[in-house]
């Protein structure tokens with residue numbers, strides 16, 4: 001495994017991170033999740049991503065149980081706040097109250113004393129940024145959070161927060177977590193350039209487009225039982241973003257490019273994200289240890305220029 005600094009900051013993350021959305025504490029039972037986590041950590045993964053909202057705390061609770069076998073200081077644990085956790089008026093968003101309460105709740109569920117990277121899952125237009133930025137500064141001063149970041153904020157929102165941090169004299173964000181894969185290249189336009197200039201590391205999500213870029217789905221054919229695409233509890237985002245015959249055909253052509261290089265499509269998709277120097281880590285997940293073991297090899301894959309050109313032709317920016 002190779003490690004990269006989180007933008008300009010001192011902490012180092014594995015190039016492949018392990019996520020927990022729709023998997024651990026939800027669809028993947030603990031005995032299998034334990035094998036997935038072992039495959040990741042034994043393979044050098046130190047970066048583990050979750051969120052309070054994944055199965056309403058279920059993912060954090062599963063990680064709390066399963067990460068107890070590992071040294072806390074060997075892990076970089078990231079979680080998030082913002083999404084609704086209940087029906088009350090203060091059960092969502094980025095108010096000081098909700099951030100404080102959810103930070104405590106996440107620490108309890110994770111059975112940990114601190115969060116390495118606390119991320120604002122989305123922007124909250126109903127809370128003054130000043131309130132959010134001073135709340136996170138206080139949590140950092142209390143030692144409950146070491147670094148903080150955002151997810152899916154626009155370049156303008158990131159820039160506004162950065163400017164306000166300077167004015168307020170509080171620490172600025174270390175990371176951003178955007179969706180990024182061959183189908184979804186929007187961050188290349190504004191977010192990556194702004195973050196490169198300001199040393200904000202990118203920990204990108206859904207690098208395999210929920211599995212479509214592994215080439216395992218075929219146009220015109222029903223997805224195999226046991227896959228994310230076949231499960232209505234899990235496939236809504238995937239269906240709305242990636243499930244067209246055209247995209248499934250692109251996924252199949254992507255397999256041919258990977259074969260030409262002697263790697264799997266999943267490895268090529270992950271390595272493609274990592275070709276961007278501002279991408280610190282690409283967060284994938286897996287429902288079986290074998291998937292994780294396969295995916296980790298992507299950290300060593302360098303993509304030759306002719307294949308990069310063919311990928312650009314297949315998935316124009």
Ligand SMILES: NC(=O)c1ccc[n+]([C@@H]2O[C@H](COP(=O)([O-])OP(=O)(O)OC[C@H]3O[C@@H](n4cnc5c(N)ncnc54)[C@H](OP(=O)(O)O)[C@@H]3O)[C@@H](O)[C@H]2O)c1
Nearest residue numbers: 019020021205206207208209210211227228266284287291
């Ligand atoms: N910030 C945000 O808003 C946000 C949003 C989404 C996700 N995330 C984070 O990013 C992480 C990754 O997101 P994602 O799950 O969408 O990532 P992904 O890497 O695009 O998709 C992962 C899924 O693809 C399938 N897969 C993985 N490796 C495979 C392989 N080698 N061969 C065949 N199939 C394979 C597995 O599903 P099946 O085996 O079930 O088919 C796996 O669960 C999440 O766990 C979460 O931590 C963040």
